[in-house]
Amino acid sequence: MKTHDEISFFEKVYAVVEMIPRGRVSTYGAIAAYLGSKGASRMVGWAMNNSHKADPSLPAHRVVNRIGVLTGKHHFGSPGMMQQLLENEGIMIKNDQVQNFSEVFWDPGS
DNA sequence: GGTGTGACCAGCT
DNA sequence: AAGCTGGCCACAC
Numbered sequence: 001m002k003t004h005d006e007i008s009f010f011e012k013v014y015a016v017v018e019m020i021p022r023g024r025v026s027t028y029g030a031i032a033a034y035l036g037s038k039g040a041s042r043m044v045g046w047a048m049n050n051s052h053k054a055d056p057s058l059p060a061h062r063v064v065n066r067i068g069v070l071t072g073k074h075h076f077g078s079p080g081m082m083q084q085l086l087e088n089e090g091i092m093i094k095n096d097q098v099q100n101f102s103e104v105f106w107d108p109g110s
Numbered sequence: 111g112g113t114g115t116g117a118c119c120a121g122c123t
Numbered sequence: 124a125a126g127c128t129g130g131c132c133a134c135a136c
Binding site for chain 2: 027028029040041043046047060063070071072074075
């Protein structure tokens with residue numbers, strides 16, 4: 001009965017986040033649902049928190065909440081760094097909110 | 111093995 | 124209208 005012998009939920013989250021195309025953003029709920037745990041949206045954010053030491057190169061700045069608000073911007077070391085990174089990829093942000101969210105939104109199942 | 115937690119989501123007051 | 128609480132799941136101690 002193998003437990004999570006190969007990879008943990010966190011690793012899955014990292015993989016999904018890492019495959020987010022440049023110039024696109026995803027949401028915690030979408031990633032959690034893609035992994036099969038719709039209600040584990042909080043876990044995704046938590047995985048990101050751990051990702052700092054697990055995988056610093058993880059583009060966590062491309063992950064926002066369901067309405068496109070940079071909820072975790074404060075966790076990047078600098079509150080404005082997340083927005084700057086997103087704008088650098090061509091994503092427009094206003095008041096910590098992603099503009100044209102429906103257009104830049106990327107579904108992991110897509 | 112129980113408890114706490116967490117960058118959410120949705121509903122209730 | 125806006126704020127808050129609960130629920131949800133998986134991981135760490």
